[in-house]
Amino acid sequence: MDIRVLGCYGSQIPGCNTTCFLLNGEILIDAGAITSMLTVDEQVNIRYVLVTHTHLDHVRDIMFLADNICYLQREHPLVVIGTPLTIDTLRTHLFNNIIWPDFSALPDPENPVLRYKTITPREKFSLDGIEITAVPVDHVVETLAYIVEAEENSIIFMGDTGPTEEVWEVARKMKNLKAVFIETSLPDDMRDVADLTGHLTPSSLEMELKKMNTRNPDIYLYHMKLQYHDSIQREIALIRDRNIRILKDNEIIHI
Ligand SMILES: [Zn+2]
Ligand SMILES: [Zn+2]
Numbered sequence: 001m002d003i004r005v006l007g008c009y010g011s012q013i014p015g016c017n018t019t020c021f022l023l024n025g026e027i028l029i030d031a032g033a034i035t036s037m038l039t040v041d042e043q044v045n046i047r048y049v050l051v052t053h054t055h056l057d058h059v060r061d062i063m064f065l066a067d068n069i070c071y072l073q074r075e076h077p078l079v080v081i082g083t084p085l086t087i088d089t090l091r092t093h094l095f096n097n098i099i100w101p102d103f104s105a106l107p108d109p110e111n112p113v114l115r116y117k118t119i120t121p122r123e124k125f126s127l128d129g130i131e132i133t134a135v136p137v138d139h140v141v142e143t144l145a146y147i148v149e150a151e152e153n154s155i156i157f158m159g160d161t162g163p164t165e166e167v168w169e170v171a172r173k174m175k176n177l178k179a180v181f182i183e184t185s186l187p188d189d190m191r192d193v194a195d196l197t198g199h200l201t202p203s204s205l206e207m208e209l210k211k212m213n214t215r216n217p218d219i220y221l222y223h224m225k226l227q228y229h230d231s232i233q234r235e236i237a238l239i240r241d242r243n244i245r246i247l248k249d250n251e252i253i254h255i
Contacts (some may be wrong), residue, residue, distance in 0.1 A: 001130075001148070002253070003254075004021070004025075004250070006021065006249065006250070007019055007037070009226055011225050012226075016226055017037065017249055018057035019033075019057060019058050019222060020037070022038075023148065026045050026046055026128070027047065027048045027049075027128075027130065028050065029148075030059070031059050031060065032060065032061060034046070034061035034062075035064040036061075037250070040068060043065055046065065047079065047127070047128070049079070050081050050132065050134075050146050051081060051086050052145070052159030052160065053139060053159055054082075059094065070103060070106055078114045082118065083119065083121065083134075083144065090116075091104070119134055121135060122135065130149070133147045134146055135170055136167075137158060137159050137167055138198055139159065143159045144159055147170065153178045154176050155178060155255055156180045156182075158180065160198060160223060161183065161198060162195060163208060178255050179220060180219050181220045182205065184200050184224060186200075186225055186228060187202070187228045190228070202238070205221075215242060218243045218245065220247050221236065221245065
């Protein structure tokens, strides 16, 4: 599986975008940076958006993507996937014909450019041969981690989260877990703020990784708040015996 990092930061400045991973050119995990990163042809190929949670840095480009592809007469709609609460929030607060048009009724209510699919956490579903299971994590709004299984490899995308349990329980039972994409938003001297806002710091990350009971999976870090970039990096470097990589926008990871 090819994972293209369209955005991997917890804040935005030129050249650094918010969370957005593109899997095999057609499945997005979150939508923080689509239309500023992809050509129209690449945007047209996108079939699904898996939404971890409704914070704006994770959903905003669904709006601009829907607008760009609305009148291109694609064969398939863009399917936006999340929990019932997540989908309801997107409909009520973004695609409400006030903030942005309701693209689930455009260009024509019978054949809209965008459809919603609600999922139940812990129930496996399949998208074009890729198996996906959502597991709740701990953030300030309802948030999911997505476990993605393809070609006998599994990857976990953790969403935004503070210290959490259930997804690690699942991870401990997995035999083919190759990679974990996990956030580290703030430096250790802001641990109180991180705990309060449902985020991790390098030391809380280290504690989370211990819950996995294996050192094998590669760890890819994202969602760094850019103003603390240097101190987070220094603190991450102190974590021993883990294959940890801090992601950069526009790199492609092959797993
Ligand atoms: Zn968030
Ligand atoms: Zn976020």
